[in-house]
Amino acid sequence: MVGVLSGARWGDFVRPVRIGVQLAPQRADYVDIRRAAAEVEALGADAVFTWDHFFPLGKDAGGKHFEGWTVLAGVAEQTARVGLGVLVSCNSYRNPELLADMARTVDHISGGRVILGVGAGFKEREFVEYGYEFPAAGRRVAELGEALPRIKKRLGVLNPAPVGRMPILIAGGGEQKMLRVVAEHADIWNTFAEGEDLVRKLGLLKKYCGEIGRDPASIEYSVHVGGDPREVGPPLRELGVSLFTTSTSGPDYDLDTARQWIAWRDEQNS
Known part of the structure; x- marks a missing residue:
């Protein structure tokens, strides 16, 4: 295992646990998303995320769906405290300068709460149906x-x-290309990896940081989680994870898992 909390430090301080909640803007009306975002903030979560897909994921690919950044702008207007982000924006869908401008605008709407999430994208149907090349x-x-x-x-x-x-x-x-991009540019690294896969990737990330003279502890580790936080959380915390994000979809956004993780966060940070 990687050293205890080795990626959770910022200077001489251990990063506190933070909880994000991803409200997938699928199979729901906007009023459902709006209601869920208000409840997430009231529960005390640290961040609300949408996503950057054009169609629902899963079996019902023809169901209701909304575009993530415009949803985020609406959530920015209605909330006052939580961090906000698209987890994550597909780089191929927008000119980089445009994406920066969009993020800056939502940042002002929210009073400075935007986390700018980006990735390489992976859903071929979205590229093709929206007229983008799929390299x-x-x-x-x-x-x-x-x-x-x-x-x-x-x-x-x-x-x-x-x-x-x-x-x-x-x-x-x-492991050969993306983690090098993370090492060079990321303030936060988000992953679905777990177990030995996560241990290996963390080792490589630290190696790549060393090659460019960057302190790997300057990167916050973020994972998607579910289940019982008292079982799932401690091993991830040992590896240095500090941002834990649960995900839920419409039309009935179930926030029970988020409640459990927020309660665990409060125990960890007390």
Whole structure:
């Protein structure tokens, strides 16, 4: 195992546990999403996320669905405290400068609460039906690596600028290319990896950080979770994870898992 809380430190401080809730904007009316977002904030979650898909995931691919960034703008207007993000924006769907401008705008709507999540995308149907080329995975990752400096540059020249320093979250676990992009550009790394797979990827991420002279502890680790937090949480916490995100879909957004993880967070941070 990687050293205890080795990725959860910022300077001399151990990062507190944070809980995100991803409200998938599928199979629901907007009023359902709005109601769920208000409840998530009232529960005390640290972040509300949408996603960047154009169709529902799962068997009912023809069900109701809304675009993630415009949903996020609405959630930004109705909430006051929680962090906000798209988990994650597909780099191929928007010009990098446009994505930076969109994120900056929602950041102002929210008063500085945006987490800018980006990834390489993976759903071929979405690319094809919306008129985007669907290149091989390696090229998509390479294009993400090329886009991130452009995003950062645009964030630096927009008028007005983002409210504060907007953290960049990168999702993906490709061990030869994606983790190098994470090492160079991410404030937060988001992954679905678990167990020995996660241990191996963390080791590689630290290796790549060392190659470019970056402190790997400057990157926050983020995972998607479910189940009992008292069983699932401690092993991940030992590996340095500090941002734990549950996911739920409409039309009836079930927040029971989120409640359990928020209660566990409070125990861990007390």
